Amino acid sequence: MSTIFPPKDPWSCFVRNIPFPYFESTLWARSYRDTILGFAYIAHDGDNFILVFSHRLRKRNVETPYSVQLSLLEGHIPVLPSEGSNKEQQQRGEQELAAVTVERWYMAPGVRRIEIRQNGVVGTLFLPPGPGPFPAMVDLWGMGGGLIEYRSALFASRGFASLSLAYIGHKDIPGPLNTINVGDAYFQPRCVIGVNGPIGSINKLSDSDGKTESFEGDQKHWSYDEQGYVSFREVSTPNNIPPENKAKVENLCCPLLYIVGEDDLSCAAIENADEIEKKLKDAGRSHLFTRLSYLGAGHLIEPPYTPNARASMWTTRPKKLITLWGGHLAPHAAAQEDAWKRTLEFMERHLRG
Incomplete structure (x- = not known):
């Protein structure tokens, strides 16, 4: 197994901008061994090619790698290969010049994965190799729900004990799927990191049991583009959030790192950062x-x-709904590289330092 660009840190590298002299060739990629996620193509950007996927990648089984076969083909392919395309279309310009398989692993050797289902807590704990003790963190995702593990697996590969915690939209959480089951009384953190998150919610944040009222979203604040894709950005504008539903950030007693994507179409990240x-x-x-x-x-x-x-699929029930996330290829890729580096530095300083 080989890689195009051997990374200094194999646990935080997947597919990045690939330096190639520009010539008329097309690069196909397909992801498998987890879920087939679609085809990709290369867009030219100055001196780099950028790998573009047609679907959002979310690794489900972090104990296996993503394995992507990359093929460099001479000429351009006018259509995506499919069962419906004829042989002439599939073979047009398909002379393979080079091929390589790229893997991304999320768990370093020795990282332990432990499922947690106890006293209403639903999550997965990742522990670094060795006896410990380890600096520890809780990893919370957004309102898409479920239990997302790949970021916690990467943190554990960097030496942090990380609990990926489900708090909405998981079958094992007590109560209805569309209610939040976590309260701020759970945590006394040494530091906090927020990524494009709002200061509160249109819905009541939590009651004495740490559960919200039903979270349906206030559709009067939804907006749609010309393709019918929905943006939730205005839902999280601070002016639309009732004061009683806002977090008491003024009482914060630990460092906060707040990461903002200025082209965020799902959350009013800039306005929330300003208010915080x-x-x-x-x-x-x-x-x-x-x-x-x-x-x-x-x-x-x-x-x-x-x-x-x-943009990607948000839900199919009661009808198909595609939501806008925002972000342009090159600046978004650069932001992910820099934000990850700065996040790890922040954690090292405040959790381990």
Whole structure:
């Protein structure tokens, strides 16, 4: 098995900008061994080629790698190969000049994965190799729900014990699927990292049991583009969030790193960052706030080198709904690289230092 660009850190590298002299060739890629996620193509950007996927990549089984076969083909292919295309179309310009298989692993050797289903807590704990003790963190994703593990697996591969915690949209969480089952009383953190997150919710954040009212989203704040894709951005605009539903960030007693994608079409990230910064400044705690802001980056600032999806399927029930995330290829990829590096530095300083 080989890679095109041997990374210094194989646990944080997938497919990034590939330096090639520009010539008229097309590169196909297909992902398998987990879920077939679609085909990709290369867009020319200055001196680089950029791998573009047609679907959002989300690794489900972190104990196996993504395995992507890359083929460099002479000429251009006018149509995607498919069962419906004829042999002449599939063979047109398909002389293979080079091929390589790229793997991305999410768990370093020795990382332990432990499923947690206890006292209403649903999650997966990842422990680094060795006896410990380890600096520890809780990894919470957004409102897409379920249990997402790949970021926690990467953190554990970097020496941090990481609990990926499900809090909405998981079958093992007590109560209805569309209610949030986590409260702020769970945590007394040494530091906090937020990625394009709002300061609160249109819905009530939590009651004394740590559960919200039914989370359906207020559709009067949804907006649609000319293709019918939905943006949830206005739902999270601070002016649309009731004051009683906002987090009391002015009471924060630990450092906060807030990461902003300036082309976020799913959350009003810039406006939320401004409000958080103002509240901390008014409380005399501005020294706790660090903002990383990335021009051209969208909502899905993930570990590098995850291909960005500017839009993807949100739900199919009761009808198909495609949501906008935002982000442009090159600046979003650069943002993911820099944000990941700065995130790890922040954690090293405040959790291990």
